[in-house]
Amino acid sequence: MSQTITIDPVTRLEGHGKITIQLNGEGEVEDAHFHVTQVRGFEKFAEGRPFYEMPSLMARICGICPVSHLIASARACEAIMSVRIPRTAAQLRRMLNLAQMVQSHALSFFYLASPDLLLGMESDPAARHIFGVVAAKPELGRAGIGLRRFGQHIIELLGKKRIHPGWVVPGGVTEPLEASKRDEILAMLPEAYANIQLALAAYKQIADTFRHEIEVFANFQSNYMSLINEDESIEFTVGALRVIDSSGNILEDGILADGFSDLIGEAVEPYSYTKFAYLKSLGYPAGSYRVGPLARLNIAKTMGTPLAEKELAEFKQLASGPVQSSFHYHHARLIEILYGIEKIELILADPLILDKHVRAFAGVNRLEGAGQAEAPRGTLNHHYKVDENGLITWANLVIATGQNNNAMNRGVLQAARHYVKDGKFTEGALNRVEAVIRTFDPCLSCSTHAFGQMPLVLTLLSHNGEVVDRVIR
Amino acid sequence: MSKLKLATVWLDGCSGCHMSILDMDERLLAIAEVVDIVYSPIVDTKDYPDAVDIALVEGAVASVDDERKIRKIRAHTKLLVAMGDCAITGNVPSMRNPIGPQAILDRAYIENASAQPQIPCVVVPQLLRVVRPIHEFVKVDVFLPGCPPSADTFHAALTALATGVPLDIPALTRFGA
Numbered sequence A: 001m002s003q004t005i006t007i008d009p010v011t012r013l014e015g016h017g018k019i020t021i022q023l024n025g026e027g028e029v030e031d032a033h034f035h036v037t038q039v040r041g042f043e044k045f046a047e048g049r050p051f052y053e054m055p056s057l058m059a060r061i062c063g064i065c066p067v068s069h070l071i072a073s074a075r076a077c078e079a080i081m082s083v084r085i086p087r088t089a090a091q092l093r094r095m096l097n098l099a100q101m102v103q104s105h106a107l108s109f110f111y112l113a114s115p116d117l118l119l120g121m122e123s124d125p126a127a128r129h130i131f132g133v134v135a136a137k138p139e140l141g142r143a144g145i146g147l148r149r150f151g152q153h154i155i156e157l158l159g160k161k162r163i164h165p166g167w168v169v170p171g172g173v174t175e176p177l178e179a180s181k182r183d184e185i186l187a188m189l190p191e192a193y194a195n196i197q198l199a200l201a202a203y204k205q206i207a208d209t210f211r212h213e214i215e216v217f218a219n220f221q222s223n224y225m226s227l228i229n230e231d232e233s234i235e236f237t238v239g240a241l242r243v244i245d246s247s248g249n250i251l252e253d254g255i256l257a258d259g260f261s262d263l264i265g266e267a268v269e270p271y272s273y274t275k276f277a278y279l280k281s282l283g284y285p286a287g288s289y290r291v292g293p294l295a296r297l298n299i300a301k302t303m304g305t306p307l308a309e310k311e312l313a314e315f316k317q318l319a320s321g322p323v324q325s326s327f328h329y330h331h332a333r334l335i336e337i338l339y340g341i342e343k344i345e346l347i348l349a350d351p352l353i354l355d356k357h358v359r360a361f362a363g364v365n366r367l368e369g370a371g372q373a374e375a376p377r378g379t380l381n382h383h384y385k386v387d388e389n390g391l392i393t394w395a396n397l398v399i400a401t402g403q404n405n406n407a408m409n410r411g412v413l414q415a416a417r418h419y420v421k422d423g424k425f426t427e428g429a430l431n432r433v434e435a436v437i438r439t440f441d442p443c444l445s446c447s448t449h450a451f452g453q454m455p456l457v458l459t460l461l462s463h464n465g466e467v468v469d470r471v472i473r
Numbered sequence B: 001m002s003k004l005k006l007a008t009v010w011l012d013g014c015s016g017c018h019m020s021i022l023d024m025d026e027r028l029l030a031i032a033e034v035v036d037i038v039y040s041p042i043v044d045t046k047d048y049p050d051a052v053d054i055a056l057v058e059g060a061v062a063s064v065d066d067e068r069k070i071r072k073i074r075a076h077t078k079l080l081v082a083m084g085d086c087a088i089t090g091n092v093p094s095m096r097n098p099i100g101p102q103a104i105l106d107r108a109y110i111e112n113a114s115a116q117p118q119i120p121c122v123v124v125p126q127l128l129r130v131v132r133p134i135h136e137f138v139k140v141d142v143f144l145p146g147c148p149p150s151a152d153t154f155h156a157a158l159t160a161l162a163t164g165v166p167l168d169i170p171a172l173t174r175f176g177a
Ligand code: SF4
Pocket: A060, A063, A163, B012, B013, B014, B015, B016, B017, B058, B059, B083, B084, B085, B086, B087, B091, B092, B146, B147, B148, B149
């Protein structure tokens, strides 16, 4: 009798996801899928609306990384306006995006993943949450809350609102930075440094105990893509895309937003509302690739900030070429938090950061435009077409999670094969299969421009598909 | 006295309302002293518990799954709070209503796909024809507007609900806040 294990919902995840694991008559894992279960339709209902509304509308795709959507969207609008935004506006947006990266990584690492990492994959599910972490490891739990607050507070200082700030607009930002706010951010830095150093030290201490997870948590060769600067340093907001293969060879380089759609295609699988991005030159699924912190650190040759630079050198020691196990996304995330804090400090030292010229004005000067940015979980591309009046006639959005979709599915299968044996599995085994997904920190609201959740149900199916038994965890 | 049981649920929203709950930062720890978060995207409970005191629900009702969930939540919850504009008015998710689900699906999975174009139909839930706010399906006890309601709003509202003090919502928040 074949059997399907359903993990529903996948918890401690940003959105609606299910995992199904198909067992054959011998109880061996035959296949496994990660399903994203909602769809919202931003690409379609944007039509007919003025392009300058897009940033604040598109931010509502995702409450976790609205800033990346704001920025990619504003950049697409600026391509339509054919303007270059003032330098200070560009620096302020960079800082905003970094602040968001810090808060989102803190959410992913501390609120969602750290219960597995600090309390244990097999720990009591009833206490496997951030409050359990604070109870067991108060300093680390509070460091996580503090790092998320650091990022969110900077966003609030700059944009007046922590979630969906209206400050980023086509052409730049609505208001310059005030000296008092700059000083307030500067005053927050020491605590943020202390928190991330604590977390990095704690992570390195425990990383070795996850040897087995590292081996089977989406540990395979793949291509990688991320933004990078001309000097090969990591970049989140400007720069151009580079793609490398599993040995680190450059496949594509210098790709700007308007070249994205020539490079990347999207495939559909019947079991998920999230599409599967791939490199057109290699086809689907051979052209699948990974994005996000792991990809960025595999691609960047330098961080450009002293503390993160040392951490990058240590990270690169994990493998002789690109680091392949998705478990290391966690480590990469912590290094990026450190980088974000350092870079924010550098940006604040820019003598022009308080400059009053922060916005360019223009109408429609091109009928098509694309913009890109790195969201915390990977590359984001917004592509719009407008009519002469600036009303949107077509939109396409390619989001991080879609680009990791193939790797997430392969990773779930790899872990399921390892942890589900002879049709038997423990709660901790299924939690590990879920934890594979958590390494990618997928934003499911983004990926389908969607979302939700439900109970874990184990359904036993007979060979002709009839439900024989149902067990609810 | 035993702790109040709190659930937080995502339907068709952007998670911004949930993020705003987390924006209470350290105040969350004080809240967790007086309420037990029994069901939420940030805890590992897979099945909605039988007797929940307060449920904060984000998002509109957009799919058959959402509809099934909101009915189940209502049946097992004393006080149901529609949090955020999407839950209360349909807000952004309901922008697809004049277009209908077919055109949405066609655009995403047929027109904007370069390989294997098809409408996903395995395991994924069917979309409702019209996205509607929660109160059109079940009785809602408290409406907390905002996109999202701020962390201060959540803090004041949860404190009031937990202690039984009357809530002055217009003083706390507004639509689009
Ligand atoms: S009300 Fe606003 S913040 Fe809340 S889910 Fe809807 S769009 Fe997101």
